[in-house]
Amino acid sequence: xxMLTQPHSVSESxxxxxxxxxxxxxxxxxxxxxxxxQQRPGSSPTTVIYEDNDRPSGVPDRFSGSIDSxxxxxxxxxxxxxxxxxxxxxxxxxxxxxxxxGGGTQLTVL
Amino acid sequence: xxxxxxSGPGLVKPSETLSLTCTVSGVSITSSSYYWGWIRQPPGxxxxxxxxxxxxxxxxYNPSLKSRVTISVDTSKNQFSLKLSxxxxxxxxxxxxxxxxxxxxxxxxxxxxxxxxTVSS
Numbered sequence: 001x002x003m004l005t006q007p008h009s010v011s012e013s014x015x016x017x018x019x020x021x022x023x024x025x026x027x028x029x030x031x032x033x034x035x036x037x038q039q040r041p042g043s044s045p046t047t048v049i050y051e052d053n054d055r056p057s058g059v060p061d062r063f064s065g066s067i068d069s070x071x072x073x074x075x076x077x078x079x080x081x082x083x084x085x086x087x088x089x090x091x092x093x094x095x096x097x098x099x100x101x102g103g104g105t106q107l108t109v110l
Numbered sequence: 111x112x113x114x115x116x117s118g119p120g121l122v123k124p125s126e127t128l129s130l131t132c133t134v135s136g137v138s139i140t141s142s143s144y145y146w147g148w149i150r151q152p153p154g155x156x157x158x159x160x161x162x163x164x165x166x167x168x169x170x171y172n173p174s175l176k177s178r179v180t181i182s183v184d185t186s187k188n189q190f191s192l193k194l195s196x197x198x199x200x201x202x203x204x205x206x207x208x209x210x211x212x213x214x215x216x217x218x219x220x221x222x223x224x225x226x227x228t229v230s231s
Contacts, residue, residue, distance in 0.1 A: 001173065035217045037157075044206060044221040045157065051217065090157055092218075097173055099159040099215035101149075 002026045004091050004102035011108035016081050020105045022091035023073040034074040035092045036065055038085075039104075045090065049076060083109050112136040114207050114222035122229050128194040132207030132222060139188045140165040145210040146190045147218065148181065150203040158203075162214045163190055170214040197229045 003025040012018040022034065034052050037045035047056050049065035052074065062082075067074045074093075078085055086109045091102040118130035132146065139146060147162035161171035163181045171179050180193040194201060204224040211217045 033216065037218070044224055045218075046221070047217060047219060050211075050219075056219070092157075092159075094213075094215035099147075099162075099172070101157040101159060104156040 001098055002095060002100060004093060004100050006089075006091060006102040006105045008103070009106040009108065011110055012081055014081050014083060014109055017077060017079040018081060018107065020076045020078075020089055020091075020107070021073050022075070022102050023071065024093065027095055028069065029067050029072045029074055029093075030069050032093050032095060034065065034067060036063075036074075036076045037090045037092065039088045039090065041087075048089075078107075081109050085109055112209070112220050114209065114220060116205060116207050116222045116225040118225065118227070120226060120228060122197055122227060123231050124198055124229055125196055128192070128197050128201065128227055128229070130192045130205055130207075130225065130227070132190050132192075134188045134190070134209075139183065139190065140185055143212060145170075145214045145216075146183065147208050147210050147214075148192045149206045149208055149218075149221075150201075151206070151224070152200075152203045159215070160192065160194075160205075162210055164214065168214075199229050201227075202229045203227060 005023045036049035038048045039045040048063045053065040088104045090104045113135045115133045122128045145162045148160040178195045183190040206224045207222040208218045209220040
């Protein structure tokens with residue numbers, strides 16, 4: 001089994017760019033797709049990135065995803081930060097036996 | 111419009127079995143390429159995948175919960191269900207039903223609103 005490790009929290013100012021990392025503990029990050037979910041307080045998660053770097057319709061292009069095999073990690077980048085982006089963000093991937101979520105990153109836009 | 115709605119008791123006693131049902135509306139649960147899953151979130155904590163099922167009845171479970179989990183499907187009612195046995199306080203969580211796209215553990219594109227289940231005597 002593997003784990004996905006995210007920073008507990010990040011903060012940045014409106015209009016700036018923030019990147020949230022997600023490091024896979026074992027197995028290649030490139031072997032299975034990575035998704036990113038946004039969860040606002042009191043709400044269900046919603047997808048902001050799927051299959052490493054695709055955006056669902058309705059998600060602004062300020063959100064982008066990437067993977068880096070050298071660090072075995074995935075990243076979510078949010079540019080032009082808005083106060084409405086303040087939320088928890090979870091990465092998710094899988095292997096043959098399990099689906100795994102990262103521990104979540106609390107994004108504060110201040 | 112797809113809607114997933116969880117239902118079941120909000121309070122379960124320790125050592126008993128937690129039972130939840132997810133009613134799917136707006137799409138047939140027998141649609142190909144979709145798997146139907148359960149995820150839980152303890153209060154103030156992160157997401158934990160429990161497992162998923164295909165309409166044919168094929169199931170996929172989190173290895174850490176496999177011995178206590180049963181997921182089933184009722185295509186006639188467009189529902190799928192979760193049973194978690196021998197619960198303890200550590201199983202207290204918001205339980206979400208959800209739809210996986212493309213594979214049993216792939217992207218989740220729709221989530222239910224979630225239902226809080228508390229384990230307490």
